[in-house]
Amino acid sequence: MITRLLLAVSLTTLTAFAQRGLKDIPDPDPVKQAATFNLPEGMEIQLVASDPMIAKPVQMNFDSKGRLWLVSSGMYPHIIPGAEENDKVLILEDTNGDGVADKRTVFADNLHIPTAVLPADGGAYVANSTEIIFLKDTDGDGKADQRRVVLSGFGTEDTHHIVHTFEQGPDGMLYFLQSIYIHSHLETPYGVRRLMGGGIWHFRPETQRAEILSKGLINPWGFIFDEHGQTFATDGAGGHGINDIFPRSVFRTSPGAKRIVDGLNPGQPKLCGLEILSGSHIPQKLRGVLIAPDFRGHRINAYRLNPEGSSYNSTRIDDFLSSSHRAFRPIDVKMGPDGALYIADWYNPIIQHGEVDFRDDRRDHSRGRIWRVTFKGQALIEKKDFTKFSIKELLAHTISKERVHREQARNELRTRKDVLPELSAWSSELTDDFSRMQAMWNHQALNHTAAKLIKSLVESNDPRYRAAALRVIYHRHEEVTGATEIIKRAINDKNGRVRLWAVSCLAQMPDPDSVPTALQALDHPVDKTMDFALWSIVREHQAHWAPRFEAGKPVFGDKLPRLIFAMKALGKPLSLESIFTSVENGSLTPTERKDAISVISQVGSPGDLSRLLKLAPKEPAILEQLVTAAQIRKLQPKSGKGSLLSFLDSKKSTVFASAAKLAGLWKFAPARNKLVRAFTQAPAKRQAAAEGLRLFGDEETIKLFLKLSKESPDEATRAIAVKELAKIAPDRAAASAVTLLQQDKAGKDEHTLFTSFLQNSRASTSLAKALEGKTLPIKIATLGLQRAGTSGRPPKDLMAALQLSGKLKPISQQPSSADMAKLIERVRTEGNPHRGETVYRRTDLQCIACHAIGGVGSPIGPDLVSIGASAPVDYLITSLLNPNDKIKEGYHTTLVSEKNGNAHTGGLVGESDTEVVLRDYAGKMNRIARSDIKNITISPVSMMPAGLTAGLREDQFIDLIRFLSELGKDGDFKVSAKPIIRDYMVLRPHPRTVDGMGHYGTAVFAEKFEGYQWQTYGSKVNGELLPSELPKVKGRGRNTWGVARFGLTQKGKVKLKINDTYLLDLFAGKKEVVLPEKGPTVIELNGNDDPQYFTLAVNSASRQSEVLLEIVTE
């Protein structure tokens, strides 16, 4: 009793703490909620069930009687000490056919955050935190009385990542997913299966075999088979729209992934749930469309897929529906047995639990809704009770034109005895591909292999059936005689997707011939997806093919591209002789040659590198390859280093830079004088020469840097000397660094001194010591504090020193709850999101340097496309003031410590056996040799600096928060599905344009001139480009021009709408497009996906009004 009392008291305190910002709670009345839907013409929505009949639905699925099963979790996100496990499996029925559930059965009520349910096999599979269980009602009272553990060992490191999303495949297997923080260890009769991080499993109950289909994704809660058995997933935290799931695909954030594939729609809202609209009730134009809830944005997005190469092209189309109700959280969508679309609405003003306290009082634990979407004038499908049908009737339904009927019938067949004889007789009568595919799946669903049907389908004229047949072979090749022959034909299929399946099948067959066969696919067009699959099989199967190759037996015949591909994928030298011969005798195409050189540098021995170096005079790019070999692989050519001297005389700065680095890396003493000369006398070569010298790292170099850092009359030289010195002898560099910082009135640290001193704790401490008793300008001290605060291990001594010398107040601010409540109120009443967007886009604020909105902008931080719809205002405020308080999964900083004490921080981009790649705060990629690394840890520090908003006035801060809080909500700040041009490359001022304009007019901007420097520019959320924001490129007189380039990914003729052509010129390539003088216009262009193909020039001195380019679709 005492314990309970204590508990009650402490919980009240918690809730009191969490009350702030509680005003934004919408009215829970379902009738009022229903009125908030924004539905396209002809669509109707109806409430099927609501609280208290149901609460907190997580996933739903229909059974073969047409009843809706759902799991309900009021316990989420975390059990309260002393509370019972009381989450439920509920069954809803509509007994009178009015679309409203009128009967509810509690099938089970003792579960622990159940996240998936699938009625099948005479009971129901339920995901229950650490385990998947099977519940069965054996006495017919409607309640489960038997509970068996099917699989256990699922991690629970985060309860919105635990095993979830059950889907029954047409193959009769149970598919389920887990997310980024989960580590699962399943003991199966075939051995233990471990999955670290996100991924997709399949499980066959009859054999108890559980295997991994795909790895990665951040929080994937949507998974679906299309009508031909291809699989797709959505990601609730990933933002790549639809992901093409093929066997062994590896996506973002899979731990230890050496390589990943991307989703089909980068920059899209994060999606939970996935369904394909099908059946005769769905209007024709929507059938086949994929819909997926954007639960942050209170809407359901829609995508259309088209086959493209070995994968798909996915286009987002108009939203399926949306709501302005802030607690509408669609998280699951399913086609129902009546042909209508059902939506599970988690109903909560707060989503997930990472950023908002477990015990936050705004978190809803008792509500939940199921909605039903129908279409006017379209007849519903007849709802059937498949448990009442004979086997014959069931078989007939498995080829119904209604997909829901096919699935329910197949599901029911699994529970019947002696189906095979009837199935096999029935199958032999089928003549069309569609029916045969269903029959093939019926067999597979019963754990049998219909070899004859498979063999007929691989001969189909339609590649979709050929691919479907191969997918069955993928799982059951041992039971298909002649499978190898089928696959050998399929690897040269004229369809890319079929070839991809052939590679997948081969990956299942550990045989010396598998890789050589797979690499035949290189004779056909190879896209990213295929390239990944081939890379993957070469590595996975190394033990099967490489020994034969090493024994000198022919493996790839005379096909050099196959050998190069295999060796590059493997990163090991198996035999470079034939590759060398081809490079030296010049028999390769330029691409093959490039590949060949890169493979030699990646895998070759010191002797091979010498041979490569000899080719460098003709092919200077080789030098940079040798730099990588020295840095990452720690290998140098055995001989011939003397040739470096001539490269150091090169006029080409890139050649000189590579040679300078090599001189240092190889510690090639004869080159030193040339480097010293370049450093002190040739400004263009200064930086590269200094790097080369620094790599020598000896006392002589240190003395030189020290001298120059103090005595050079040139500031840039002093800065370079300091920076390079900081890397090898920071204690001797610090004093000069302080002098430079004291002179930095602009406060921008253009020489990036801080970065150099933050790489190593020895260096940061030296700088801290050198700052003792010194004064710094406020601006530079503030910047230093930001940089220090976001380095993986913030150096306390340096931060303290910077605060003292800059006389700074502590920048991390934690408003009191009263202040927070006031701020929230002011954001609501005074904040102006349009003004806020202008603040957001200010370059000095750095928002756009790291964040994208709807894929437009930088990939460093999380995409903010729907942050406003998902995060409460207090969360946004705290995130800005104290970034370390709230870090989104997938965006934690990785800290790599080197053995020499250097530390690198940034987002983990990739890792391999030899190197780790980090992306730092400036977007720069750092490659670190594995052999130099001491350890890699996840840092609790955000890459986002604290105090970024410190320079804002209060009203600007409030506007900024208001803008962020509107992102993703219905209105001006929701990225629309319209194909608007949002990504531009804009021209930086260049001296030649002043003259050039005189001769050529604006055509000078369309030229392919190498000296032009381009930077990325993202449009406003609504797609507008503001001439005043573009770099002012000088024309004649006082005229300035904003010059932006873009590409069009659409193929063929594209209609482009320009809002106003006033003072605007457009070029397709170098050719000017004739435009009217002013006003809106639509022009026709030929698509070209070169992102710099089209050039737009707008007179920014005279035109202030925005430019909007939109592609017109029919």
Added chain:
Amino acid sequence: MMKFWLFFLLLTIIPVSAVTFEDNDTVVLLGNTMIERAQKYGHLETAINLSVGKKRLKFRNLGWSGDTVFGHARSYFGPPKEGFDRLKSDLSELKPNIVIVCYGAVAAYDGEKGLPEFVAGYETLLSMIKSSASPREIVIVSPPPAESLGAPMPDMGKHNRQLALYSKALSKLAQKHKLQFADFFTTLGESKGLTDNGLHFTSEGYQTAAPKFVEALGIPLATGNQIQSEHARKLREATVAKNKLFFFRWRPANETYLRLFRKHEQGNNVKELPMFDPLIADAEKQIEALKKTTLSLK
């Protein structure tokens, strides 16, 4: 098949001594899925608890699906070493008097070539247990045989031969370190129907296997009257309830936020974990009372 079993029995007949339980002992059960799931059904713990008579025991189940002697399943985000260290800190905190260890079921898939690594890993584990908890006794338990359930389920004959090999190695290991060896592999023997997947006991499976486990520990089994009584059923239910509370305390969900790299967001909620302690203590009092009543039966 029979011939093989007979052969194995002959090989492994060694003098059986008994594990000594004392009043107020804390007993840790350590292992992979077989141990982990035992906490959900309670048969195993109840059978041991009743068989030691009046001595009061506290059981702490640290089983973890898919775990190995290296701590593979316990590591969360880091390498297995982190899992091993987690176990070390758990043991240091619990300070058990007796540690009953059952590993080998996962490792046996590696066959003969994996044996040296397994034995070496086991020895590291043993010395870690000794240094972190100094228990009075460590018991090495051989893993139970797998069941061949008939097509389409796989034949587990090969795996059983490998399990036999590993059990034999465990027996030698126990001898070498002068530790108790509980030959569960042999006392359970060939079975069918104790599992759904050939590996892991169902509730009924645990019920059948529990007496064999007690037998392997070398202690006399409580009477049938006691074990099959209504009181024992209640005792088992109370045991399962206690195990759940301990599970929420020891292996909480949301670890990422409570104690790992997102603890700056939700680490404040870690204060709820000790709130389970008094609940566990209450549950244990109830277990003691139910045990007393059960033991009063003859």
